[in-house]
Amino acid sequence: MTATTTATPTAAPPAGRLVATKGHGTQNDFVLLDDRDGALDLTPALVRALCERRAGVGGDGVIRLVATAHVDDAPAAARAARWFMDYRNADGSVAQMCGNGVRVFAAYAQRLGLWDPAAGPLDVGTRAGLRTVALVPADVGEGLWFAVGMGAVTLPGGATAVSDGGDAHVDVAGLAVTRPGLSVDVGNPHTVVVLADGADLARADLTTAPEVAPVPHDGTNVELVVPLGEEAGPDGHPRGHVRMRVHERGVGETRSCGTGAVAAAAAVRAWGGDQAPDVWLVDVPGGTVRVTLHADGQAELAGPATLVAELDVDLAALPA
């Protein structure tokens, strides 16, 4: 049951202009567009121009808020949501899901008057299915975080043991040897590689995409993780802790990836066996998020979402 409100439509911008909002979740940054009536022709070229960091607005991706009724290729499960997150990577490609993005989408829906958190969670349609967002107390710092029901997390290559490491081989520039990688599906594809320590993590060169073999059919996001051990959580139960860097499909290295954090937690728990914790803090260059892995295979991602600026974009001034 979605808790959306009936908001008055915004006035259309003048011809040649686009009203946009800039936001981020742990410094994974996005250009947000209010296209609730589905009138915008969001071409790959427009996405690339908006995301361009020097001549454009700058972002790891574009998030278009649109009524699900206007999305022809929305999966059946997403049709229960009134609003749909149409997510595009900075290179113009379409992605099924974005864990940081869906939190920022919720903050944006709230700002637009389309969601009242006091009335209940927000249902969000995505290409990976239905996602649900609610406000929760922050784990790190003050204020509120956005907690997202992320759906099922699966290991397409099967569960693995530490000694096996995974179902793929990953070659990361800057690291001497090829590492095992574990494929994790969070609605979008991930390959998680465990490293020994922070020195290895710092040494990894993510200015080029890690080479994954066998080559994933639809590409993959690659997470490099270093386990940091366990600590007691606020409820007294042990909580796992990892540090992560990520190379995102369709973008390059980013300062955070929410689906990647879920994949990292799922992989480290698979390597750790039955005794591994269900709750994980994942430190990324842009901050910290919390992942909860439920016994039924469902995951929750919690973290901050920040709206930074309202922008009046001159389309004619964007790079070609």
Ligand SMILES: N[C@@H](CCC[C@H](N)C(=O)O)C(=O)O
């Ligand atoms: N940064 C996002 C993931 C965005 C999509 C990804 N690059 C893909 O192509 O699958 C996140 O926070 O999950």
